[in-house]
Amino acid sequence: MNLAYRDIRHNLGRFLLTCFGLSLLLGVVLSMIGIYRGLVEDALTLVRTPGVDVWVVESGTRGPFAESSRIPGDTREAIARLHGVSAAGSITYQSIETRHEGVKLRLYVVGYEPGRPGGPDRIIAGRALGRSHYEMLADRRTGLKPGDRVTLGRDTFTVVGLTDGQVSSGGDPVIYLTLKDSQQLQFELAPPAARREMARGAGPGTTDTVNAIVARVRPNASADTVVETVQRWKHLAAMTQAGQEIILTRSVVERARKQIGLFTAILLVVSAVIIALILYTMTMDKIREIATLKLIGAPDRTIIGLILQQALAMGVIGFGFGALLIITIKDYFPRRVVLQPEDGLALAAAVIVVCVISSGLGVRLALKVDPATALGG
C-alpha cells in the first residue's frame, strides 16, 4: 500500500497547488539557464554566421565585438591575396536606433559586400540584397516584413528579405546593408558637421573604413598560418574563428554569465529552502498520523518512504510543470531563451538531489515523533 500516493490523492488540490508554486520557481531557474544559453548563443551568432576562419582587425585590439576596430577598406584586397585564403570580405558593425510606424527600433547593423564572406547564412523570406544601395535584410525579430521602408540616418531603406535568429550580443536584432550604405551610415558626417570640418581646413574624410576583414582559408591551408602572416603586419591584428569565439564568451558575455550563474545558484538555494520548508510543514501536518503509524508498528522505512516519495513527487511534478511552462512561453521573452536537453536533465537531477536533501528536515522531524503522541486527546 503506497501511503504517499494515498495521502497525495486525499489532498490532491493542495498538493498540486504546492507543486504549481514550486514549478514557477523551477521555471524561473530553468529560464535563467535558458537566458544564459541564449546570451552565449546570441553572442556567437554574429561570429558564426559568416562561416569564416580568420578575423582581421585593427592592431592592438580584440575587435570588432570586444573592442572597437577600424581598418582601411582596401585591407581586404591584401588579405584576399594571402597564400591559403580563398575569400575575404569587409564588414562593419554598429548599433542604431530608429522609428518605424511609431515604434522605436533598436537595431544592429551589419554592412557586408554581397558575394563575399560576411553576409547572412540564410534568408527565410524575400530575397538577398540585389542593388548596391538602399536595400536591407532584416531579422524576423525586428518585426519588419519585406516591402517595409525604414529610415536609417539620412536615407530610407527597403526591406527585401528576412533572416532568422540574427541578433547581437546585446540582444538587438540584426539588419544587413551593403558595405557602402553601412559605411555612409557609420562614417559620413552630417552636413553641418561636414561643413564645419571643411571650414577648419580638414578634408571631407574618407568613409572607406571597415571594422574587420573576414577570410576563409582553403581546405588544405591552415588558419593559424594565415593569422601568423597577418600579424607580421604591424597595423593589423588577426585571430582564428575559435579565438574570436573565445573572446566573445570569455570577455563580452563573461560578466553577464557570472551574474546569471550566481543568480541561478541563489535561486537553486532558495528552491531548496522552500522545498525543505514545504516538506517540513507537510510533515508537521501529519504528526498525529505518523505517531499512529509508529504506534501500530510501522518501521522507520515506511515513514521515510512516505516523506521521501512525496518530496520526489513534488520535485518531479514541479519540474515538469516548470519546464512545460518555460517551453510554452520562451518565445515571448524579449531575449532568446535556449533550452538545451542536457541543461534540463541537469536541473532535473539537481531538483531530485535537492528534494532528497530537503526532505531530510521532514524525515528528521518524523523520526523524532513520539508514538505516544497518538494517545490521549
Place this chain on the structure above:
Amino acid sequence: MSTAKQQAPLVSVGDVSKHFGEGSTRVDALREVSLEVYPGEVVALLGPSGSGKTTLLNVIGCITEPSSGRVSLDTELVYDGRWLRDDLRKLRLEKIGFIFQFHNLLPFLNSKDNVAVVLSLAEFDADAASRRAVELLDYLEVGHRKDAMPAKLSGGEAQRVAIARALANKPRIILADEPTAALDSQRAGIVMDLLRKVAEEQQAAVLAVTHDEKIFNRFDHIFHLRDGRLEAGHG
C-alpha cells in the same frame, strides 16, 4: 474468569517503576506497580489525572521504557531492567492492538485500507489484507462503510473501524485509551460489547484507560492508580 486464570497471563507487569527527571525535578510516575491480565479479560485502569494511567499504558505498549521492573507480553519477557528486544515496533505489530480516544484513523485511507494498512505492515499480500479487512469490518458491523473515508464516518462507525484496525493482525493484547470518551452512552455500550466479544472469542486481553463511569460495570476488573501506586482493585 476462573478458566482464564488457569492460563498464563497475557499481560504481566512486575514491580514496574518509572520516574521522570532527577533530584528536585524527579517525578515518580509509577511506583512498583504489578498487575496481570488474563486471556478473555476486559480490565480498566482508573485514577485521577497524573496518577500514572497513561504512563502504565505506554509501558505495557512498549512506548515508554520503565526505570525498573519486568514486563511480559503474551508469555514473552520483553523488559527486565532493559528492553529485551530491539524491534519494539514489530513487537507492537505482532502482539498489541491499540484503540484511541479519537479513533486516529489515517484520514487519507478509506475504512478498509485503514484496517488493511496494519496487515500491509505485517507483510500480508494486498488481496489477503483486503479480504481480512472486509471480514473484520463485517464482524464489527461496519462493513457497509468499507469505502468511506474517515471524515465521512460517524463517531461510532469510526471507533468500530479503529477497533477493526486494532484487531487486524490478531493481537492477543488490546490497549485502549479512553475508547468511549468521545461516544454517547448507547455507542459506548456497543463499543464495550464489541471489546467483550473480541476478548472472549479471540481469547485476548483488553486493558482500557477510562474515566467513563457509564461503562464501569462492563469490566471484569478495575485497577485503581493513585500517585503512581496501584490500589486494591475490585471486579
